[in-house]
Amino acid sequence: MKKLWNNKNTKDIFAFCEDYKDFLSNNKTERECVISIREMAKKAGYQDLKELIEKGAKIKTGDKVYASNLDKCIFLFHIGKRPISDGLRILGAHIDSPRLDLKPNPLYENSATNIVLFDTHYYGGIKKYQWTALPLALHGVVCKKDGSTVKVNIGEKDGDPVFCISDLLPHLDRDLSKSAENKIIGENLNVIIGGMPVSGDNKEAVKAGIIKLLKSMNIEEEDFISAEIEVVPAGKARDMGLDRSFVLGYGQDDRICAYTSLKAMLEIEKPEYTLAGMFVDKEEVGSQGASGMQSLFFEDMIAEISVLMGENSHLSVRRALRNSFMLSSDVTAGYDPNYEGAFDKNNDAFLGKGISFNKYTGSRGKSGANDASPEYIAKLRKILDEKDINYQLTEMGKIDQGGGGTIAYITANYGMNVIDCGCPLLNMHAPWEISSKSDIYEAYKCYKEFLSGII
Numbered sequence: 494m495k496k497l498w499n500n501k502n503t504k505d506i507f508a509f510c511e512d513y514k515d516f517l518s519n520n521k522t523e524r525e526c527v528i529s530i531r532e533m534a535k536k537a538g539y540q541d542l543k544e545l546i547e548k549g550a551k552i553k554t555g556d557k558v559y560a561s562n563l564d565k566c567i568f569l570f571h572i573g574k575r576p577i578s579d580g581l582r583i584l585g586a587h588i589d590s591p592r593l594d595l596k597p598n599p600l601y602e603n604s605a606t607n608i609v610l611f612d613t614h615y616y617g618g619i620k621k622y623q624w625t626a627l628p629l630a631l632h633g634v635v636c637k638k639d640g641s642t643v644k645v646n647i648g649e650k651d652g653d654p655v656f657c658i659s660d661l662l663p664h665l666d667r668d669l670s671k672s673a674e675n676k677i678i679g680e681n682l683n684v685i686i687g688g689m690p691v692s693g694d695n696k697e698a699v700k701a702g703i704i705k706l707l708k709s710m711n712i713e714e715e716d717f718i719s720a721e722i723e724v725v726p727a728g729k730a731r732d733m734g735l736d737r738s739f740v741l742g743y744g745q746d747d748r749i750c751a752y753t754s755l756k757a758m759l760e761i762e763k764p765e766y767t768l769a770g771m772f773v774d775k776e777e778v779g780s781q782g783a784s785g786m787q788s789l790f791f792e793d794m795i796a797e798i799s800v801l802m803g804e805n806s807h808l809s810v811r812r813a814l815r816n817s818f819m820l821s822s823d824v825t826a827g828y829d830p831n832y833e834g835a836f837d838k839n840n841d842a843f844l845g846k847g848i849s850f851n852k853y854t855g856s857r858g859k860s861g862a863n864d865a866s867p868e869y870i871a872k873l874r875k876i877l878d879e880k881d882i883n884y885q886l887t888e889m890g891k892i893d894q895g896g897g898g899t900i901a902y903i904t905a906n907y908g909m910n911v912i913d914c915g916c917p918l919l920n921m922h923a924p925w926e927i928s929s930k931s932d933i934y935e936a937y938k939c940y941k942e943f944l945s946g947i948i
Contacts, residue, residue: 497845497883497931506934509756510740513933516752517730517742518649522632522723523565523774523784526588526748530567530755530772534559537759539569542797552801555763560794565784568794569758569770577799578809580816580909582944583769584758585786585900586751586823587776590744591617591922593624593682593724595633599717602700609687609699611656613724614679617777621677623923625660629684633722635712643711645720648727655727656684684724726924738845738930745926747776749933750822750915757940767798767813768944776823776900786900814907818869818948820914820940821901825849826889827917827927840888842917844929847883848936851913854889856896863901865912873912876946882939887917914939 520526539557552558554574561567566588570581593613602609615621630648637643648655658681666676690698691705704714730742751772758770775785782788796810827844828836842849852870855862870886877884889897901911916936919927 497847497935502934506930507737509934509937510930513749513752514730514732514740514742517740517744517748520588520748521590521630521725521744523588524634524721525632526751526772527561527564527567530569530588530751531559531561533755533759534567534569542570542794545801546797550801551803552798558798560790560797562788562790563784565774566790567772568791569755569768569772570794570798571758571761571764571768572798572802573764573767575766576804576809577767577795577802578804578812578816579766580813580818581767581769581795582764582948583771583817583819583904583909583911584754584822584940584944585771585773585819585904585911586754586915587747587774587780587786587900588751588772589617589774589777590725590746590748591615591619591777593629593684595717595720595722595724597718599722600700600703600714602697604697607688607690607699608685609703610683611686611724613682613684615682616723618922620674620923621679621682622660622673624682625658625677627657627924628655628727629657629724630655630727631722632725633720635716635720635722637711637716637719641711643716645710645722649729653727656686656724658682658684733927740928740930740933741925742928743924743926745916745918745928746824746921747822747915749824749918749928750936753916753933753937754822754940756937757944760941761944764944765947771900773900780900780903786903811907814909817904817907817909819901819904819909819911820943821863821899821904821911822915822936822940823899823901823913824915824918824921825851825887825913826897826921827919829919835890835894837888837891841890842885842887844917844919844927845931846885847932848914848939849885849887849917849932851887851889854896854898854901854913856898857893860896861898861902863899863905863911863913865901866910869910869912872948873943876942876948877939880938880942882942883935884939885917 542558542560599611635643691702695701726743733739733741780786853862853864
């Protein structure tokens with residue numbers, strides 16, 4: 494294996510990661526990711542599958558199409574030379590990340606302090622105390638009864654206000670019986686948004702002022718019922734370390750794999766097999782729902798493409814799925830020098846040592862895991878070794894320490910070969926996560942070779 498850092502490739506690594514940091518900074522929600530992915534795909538020649546279906550158009554070898562669902566997930570397809578029933582080569586990443594969501598009726602004023610807050614419901618697995626005492630931003634949409642939509646993005650631009658969840662000062666936080674996690678409960682993750690009363694006889698004068706500001710944005714208080722607003726860390730992804738070898742940014746689980754998969758997909762020309770890039774929602778909460786991987790949307794889109802290619806049979810769809818090979822492009826835990834007791838040094842992933850393959854995830858006795866076949870792993874090893882791509886075969890921490898899951902077990906239900914494959918992170922699920930620039934670039938190269946190679 495070659496060295497990841499050398500005079501020849503360091504320039505390429507840094508250049509690639511500049512664009513990656515921009516993607517992270519500009520896409521902090523699933524909707525924002527879908528918009529960006531769709532625009533990048535269009536520039537690369539991808540057409541809207543929905544429009545082709547409506548026209549009754551034909552799809553042929555070389556065509557590129559995309560299909561988005563509820564603006565929360567999007568699939569890209571690049572039609573290969575072989576019949577689609579021969580199977581696809583699939584990269585599957587998720588674009589949702591842990592965060593806080595506003596509740597349906599979020600706005601209230603604390604009568605004792607006259608501070609106005611947003612009530613939130615956390616999304617995904619978080620350490621609640623990590624979300625206090627840091628600048629936060631609001632991203633999302635407000636859908637109004639007249640059919641219009643108001644986009645919300647406050648806290649990212651220079652001059653924007655930011656928001657915050659308060660924390661108890663150490664002078665008063667002497668309850669040693671509670672762990673750090675238990676000192677902050679979900680119902681206390683309330684975001685401070687205002688404290689200036691309006692003049693007049695308003696009973697809740699500060700809330701009245703906030704409602705007035707919302708109206709200036711074309712948002713009524715009742716509109717929150719049909720809104721989707723996410724509370725995320727404010728600020729851009731940054732270089733980390735004196736040598737700038739790391740990226741510090743929000744949402745790298747799993748947008749680090751989404752971006753590298755996307756770049757690989759857009760650069761492939763004349764594939765042998767049909768290629769698919771899956772960018773899905775809801776992985777952090779079990780992949781349920783219409784925009785999650787457990788939805789039938791992906792299967793339906795394969796069926797639609799099959800019809801437009803003249804393979805109009807239920808069996809061709811089943812064969813396409815069963816004969817496919819997939820990399821479940823998802824992150825894993827990096828070995829942390831500050832918490833060595835949670836890791837198995839011989840089997841865990843290290844930052845800066847290349848892309849990580851997890852033969853299985855799940856927890857403890859492989860519960861909830863996809864367990865990739867050794868035959869498939871051997872084929873992948875052959876490709877990666879021939880192309881001199883650095884990779885690691887890893888697990889996620891010590892056996893009984895915990896565990897985690899991905900979308901791999903869902904697509905494996907079709908009978909296809911699938912394995913988890915992504916970048917190791919430090920601070921996973923924290924507001925700010927850490928990745929190695931060299932691993933990011935190696936992931937991109939791995940995904941591209943997977944799509945290019947004939948397995």
